[in-house]
Amino acid sequence: QKEVEQDPGPLSVPEGAIVSLNCTYSNSAFQYFMWYRQYSRKGPELLMYTYSSGNKEDGRFTAQVDKSSKYISLFIRDSQPSDSATYLCAMGKGSSNTGKLIFGQGTTLQVKP
């Protein structure tokens, strides 16, 4: 069993839809959580970073962490065709963010105009 599980999709939604992306994890040692976006043939870029349970909002994006359920989510409101990409969850162990991350498989999202 992988430490981090993420449904690979693909996920196809119409423009303007609310998108929900999720990851589950098995190791309670994970203490900080991130979402990255990766366009085709590009490197991942950081979207959201959270350390504690709860919600964090940034524009159209909301990251949610539930440590008791070992479950994290990313919500995208008013989705746009430019949001079409692969979304990767990533997690790190311990209290110090060393940058050594465990990534999920990635979910491919297509937003249709």
Place this chain on the structure above:
Amino acid sequence: GAGVSQTPSNKVTEKGKYVELRCDPISGHTALYWYRQSLGQGPEFLIYFQGTGAADDSGLPNDRFFAVRPEGSVSTLKIQRTERGDSAVYLCASRTSENTGELFFGEGSRLTVL
């Protein structure tokens, strides 16, 4: 340059050959990371450097893989006796220091072993 630069962007080699992949981090970033991304998978940690020294090389799959960062800036990932299973995109990332800041990834070096 403004971002992390990786060369070559594409490399095709034959099984058994030696390969070097280069990463030029963002100027001033002391921490440098190598990840490997296989098709349809998320990146997998290989090694990271703080300055010139490898702080954690626990992700290197075997002794055919080696990385150096002799002057604390540019890093080279070296793969000996390449195997078909080494085919992947090798991503480099850097950040300002070991314990803070986001990772900035390059576009990767796509390695194909025939």
